[in-house]
Amino acid sequence: MKEFLEGSHAIAEVIKSCQPGVISAYPITPQTHIVEDLAQMVSSGELKSQFVNVESEHSAASVVLGSSATGVRVYTATSSQGLFLMQEVVFNIAGMRLPVVMTCANRAVSAPINIWNDQQDSISLRDAGWIQIYAENNQEAVDFHLIAYRLAEDKRVMLPVMVCMDGFILTHGMETVDMPEQDKVNKFLPAYKPLYKLDTADPMSMGLLADPDYYMETRFALQETMRESIGYLSEISKEFNNVFGRDYKDLLVEEYQLKDAEKVIVAMGSVCGTIKEVVDEQRAKGKKVGLLRIISYRPFPYARVYEALKDVSKVAVLDKSVSLGAYAPIAVEVKSTFFGKKKSPKVISSFVAGLGGRDITAETIHEVFRRLSAKEVNFEFIDLKPELLKEEYGE
Amino acid sequence: MFGPLTVKPKNSKGDKTGSWRTLLRPHYLHKNCIACRMCLMICPEGCVSGKEKNAFSLDYTFCKGCGLCADICPKKDIEMVSEESKREES
Amino acid sequence: MENSPLFKCGHTACAGCGQAVAARLVIESAGANTIIANSTGCLEVFTTKYPETAWGVPWIHSLFENSAAVASGIEAALIYLGKKDTTNVIAQGGDGSTGDIGLQAISGMLERGHDILYVCYDNEAYMNTGVQRSGLTPFDTNTTTSPVGALSSGNLRPKKPVPEICAAHGIPYVATASAGFPQDLIRKVKKAISIKGPKYLQIHVPCPLGWRHESNQMLPVAKMAVETGLYPLFEYEFGVITARKQIVPKPVEEYLKMQGRFKHLLNNPVEIKKVQDVADSNIKKYNLKLEAQG
Numbered sequence: 001m002k003e004f005l006e007g008s009h010a011i012a013e014v015i016k017s018c019q020p021g022v023i024s025a026y027p028i029t030p031q032t033h034i035v036e037d038l039a040q041m042v043s044s045g046e047l048k049s050q051f052v053n054v055e056s057e058h059s060a061a062s063v064v065l066g067s068s069a070t071g072v073r074v075y076t077a078t079s080s081q082g083l084f085l086m087q088e089v090v091f092n093i094a095g096m097r098l099p100v101v102m103t104c105a106n107r108a109v110s111a112p113i114n115i116w117n118d119q120q121d122s123i124s125l126r127d128a129g130w131i132q133i134y135a136e137n138n139q140e141a142v143d144f145h146l147i148a149y150r151l152a153e154d155k156r157v158m159l160p161v162m163v164c165m166d167g168f169i170l171t172h173g174m175e176t177v178d179m180p181e182q183d184k185v186n187k188f189l190p191a192y193k194p195l196y197k198l199d200t201a202d203p204m205s206m207g208l209l210a211d212p213d214y215y216m217e218t219r220f221a222l223q224e225t226m227r228e229s230i231g232y233l234s235e236i237s238k239e240f241n242n243v244f245g246r247d248y249k250d251l252l253v254e255e256y257q258l259k260d261a262e263k264v265i266v267a268m269g270s271v272c273g274t275i276k277e278v279v280d281e282q283r284a285k286g287k288k289v290g291l292l293r294i295i296s297y298r299p300f301p302y303a304r305v306y307e308a309l310k311d312v313s314k315v316a317v318l319d320k321s322v323s324l325g326a327y328a329p330i331a332v333e334v335k336s337t338f339f340g341k342k343k344s345p346k347v348i349s350s351f352v353a354g355l356g357g358r359d360i361t362a363e364t365i366h367e368v369f370r371r372l373s374a375k376e377v378n379f380e381f382i383d384l385k386p387e388l389l390k391e392e393y394g395e
Numbered sequence: 396m397f398g399p400l401t402v403k404p405k406n407s408k409g410d411k412t413g414s415w416r417t418l419l420r421p422h423y424l425h426k427n428c429i430a431c432r433m434c435l436m437i438c439p440e441g442c443v444s445g446k447e448k449n450a451f452s453l454d455y456t457f458c459k460g461c462g463l464c465a466d467i468c469p470k471k472d473i474e475m476v477s478e479e480s481k482r483e484e485s
Numbered sequence: 486m487e488n489s490p491l492f493k494c495g496h497t498a499c500a501g502c503g504q505a506v507a508a509r510l511v512i513e514s515a516g517a518n519t520i521i522a523n524s525t526g527c528l529e530v531f532t533t534k535y536p537e538t539a540w541g542v543p544w545i546h547s548l549f550e551n552s553a554a555v556a557s558g559i560e561a562a563l564i565y566l567g568k569k570d571t572t573n574v575i576a577q578g579g580d581g582s583t584g585d586i587g588l589q590a591i592s593g594m595l596e597r598g599h600d601i602l603y604v605c606y607d608n609e610a611y612m613n614t615g616v617q618r619s620g621l622t623p624f625d626t627n628t629t630t631s632p633v634g635a636l637s638s639g640n641l642r643p644k645k646p647v648p649e650i651c652a653a654h655g656i657p658y659v660a661t662a663s664a665g666f667p668q669d670l671i672r673k674v675k676k677a678i679s680i681k682g683p684k685y686l687q688i689h690v691p692c693p694l695g696w697r698h699e700s701n702q703m704l705p706v707a708k709m710a711v712e713t714g715l716y717p718l719f720e721y722e723f724g725v726i727t728a729r730k731q732i733v734p735k736p737v738e739e740y741l742k743m744q745g746r747f748k749h750l751l752n753n754p755v756e757i758k759k760v761q762d763v764a765d766s767n768i769k770k771y772n773l774k775l776e777a778q779g
Contacts, residue, residue: 021565050561055593059554066558097399198543205538207546224396402538409495439505457494461501462701
């Protein structure tokens with residue numbers, strides 16, 4: 001049923017339809033509206049979950065870890081510093097193979113403190129062993145949570161999933177969303193049946209010490225599952241389409257106007273909406289431009305990226321985060337996709353934009369296309385303020 | 396590939412920590428035992444068993460020879476003997 | 486041969502480990518219908534080195550500072566599953582994971598009113614990493630990070646009053662116990678388990694390696710800590726002291742001379758007096774002194 005909703009409320013509604021047994025979260029902007037709405041649903045009795053109000057994000061993640069290990073479906077949400085405080089537990093959850101689902105309302109990280117959107121928070125946890133999928137709009141954000149539970153709880157997967165949605169832009173944005181009906185949710189997402197759990201009827205120890213004789217295989221198993229999940233994402237996407245009639249293809253990437261494209265931007269998240277508009281505009285003028293949107297950042301779909309870009313002449317990777325002292329995070333992946341390959345773009349340039357909530361406008365995207373020339377560039381920040389650099393930093 | 400490290404207690408044999416004993420081992424005299432169960436209670440390994448007077452014993456596969464059982468026995472019915480003495484146990 | 490079914494033989498604690506004694510008594514007293522969340526530390530390492538486990542009950546280790554939060558999640562899940570009334574939840578860890586790095590999570594667990602027993606095995610330093618001082622290390626203790634030197638006679642500060650911090654939350658039950666008094670310990674565990682709501686139990690557990698005494702001296706050392714007034718045994722109910730173990734106080738020197746960690750104090754009457762002051766203050770505060778009979 002189509003409804004005009006705030007992104008956070010839409011997420012709360014879809015989480016309600018997933019019926020988690022335990023929800024635990026700690027407030028942080030811009031995640032708050034999601035958990036406020038869930039608290040209200042629990043308070044009114046329309047959602048039969050245990051809502052645990054914790055004293056920190058570290059404990060929020062620890063609570064859902066404990067609940068998940070006890071065999072119930074769980075949910076948490078956070079952002080920025082909150083995710084960083086969780087980090088230790090985030091790695092732990094993946095290592096223990098617990099199917100936790102989390103929303104990351106993407107936000108810049110301190111210092112300086114900044115509550116606005118970029119993707120530095122979740123990108124920084126890319127090595128944690130969580131599947132990370134990035135939504136472009138609120139319809140996707142809603143649908144991806146259903147897919148996240150289905151994927152996480154798949155017996156072949158048993159990995160936590162982080163659904164990333166741009167803070168404020170999506171969480172606080174009002175959009176028309178086709179909200180999934182409960183009977184369809186029930187069909188797509190059956191009740192969680194844990195493979196193993198803390199149960200006095202069948203005692204088990206979890207979280208053991210693994211010495212050098214045993215540790216490495218646990219990491220190998222994580223990596224293998226990540227690799228295999230590339231296929232499971234596509235498979236579950238197909239089933240999702242069968243039930244809900246929305247087709248996310250392989251759920252790894254979205255190709256937009258890539259046929260015959262000579263200049264392509266690679267990006268992730270809500271900025272892709274703006275990029276699509278610019279692509280349409282330039283296409284109307286006869287320019288051969290396109291967009292490759294990354295949906296699954298972990299596992300990273302190297303093969304799909306290769307297929308999509310191998311015949312493109314010039315590629316601009318637009319990151320909303322940085323890896324200070326190195327190439328930008330998505331750019332690293334795209335460049336490494338083509339190392340030693342027969343076919344490859346002539347240029348893979350790397351641009352950084354939109355940090356700390358600086359608007360990425362249509363003009364920003366035009367500027368990226370303009371700067372995408374025969375000369376490959378790296379570390380190029382778009383939309384910097386030269387006057388500020390001069391005043392404050394003496395440049 | 397799914398492989399978390401979990402262990403069910405029924406599948407755990409435990410380390411054979413009895414090999415840790417180097418000097419002394421507890422020896423039940425079975426003379427003045429009143430079945431107070433203090434030795435059973437205090438054993439850090441939990442390797443003491445028994446119910447009746449003068450019928451307690453311990454599992455040398457695991458006993459580390461700490462001597463707490465001998466120390467707590469109110470009747471001094473357990474003595475620590477040399478590991479080499481090869482005295483008949485239990 | 487029948488061994489302990491809930492805390493099995495074959496763990497790798499040091500010989501004479503007070504924590505192993507206490508942990509075994511805790512779980513045997515709590516019973517099979519118990520789920521444990523365990524902090525990182527000696528107890529975790531020596532009981533669950535893959536592929537072995539000493540635990541006959543469902544048991545989970547996550548991290549150093551979060552066992553109270555993990556236990557909160559277990560409890561919430563049990564409520565959701567309708568199993569809470571038939572299942573006990575214990576969170577447990579050492580003094581460092583309890584009083585230092587995990588204190589915030591414990592405060593949260595107590596404040597939220599979870600039906601969980603938190604057990605702190607207090608061996609008064611970070612033993613698993615090699616005897617570094619914690620907030621619960623006693624005054625003047627020689628540890629690797631509070632070493633004795635020309636300018637120092639050991640740990641500069643007295644023990645952090647974690648039981649009082651917990652009692653200040655107004656929870657139904659807070660108690661201290663000692664591996665040296667196993668029957669008292671068993672009674673307190675059973676009492677705690679019978680009470681609904683958050684409970685805190687702090688057990689003094691000698692560490693032969695870190696305290697530097699012979700492994701067979703665990704009991705006399707633990708007892709002497711109580712008998713000098715340095716480790717008072719008491720019970721709080723809803724923030725009010727309702728019971729204490731009264732003693733005929735022995736001089737603290739009797740306790741100090743048993744352990745290598747206090748060896749440097751023995752010819753130093755000024756420092757011994759300071760330790761005696763700690764004991765005297767406890768004796769007064771908790772009314773520990775047993776009045777002479779008749």
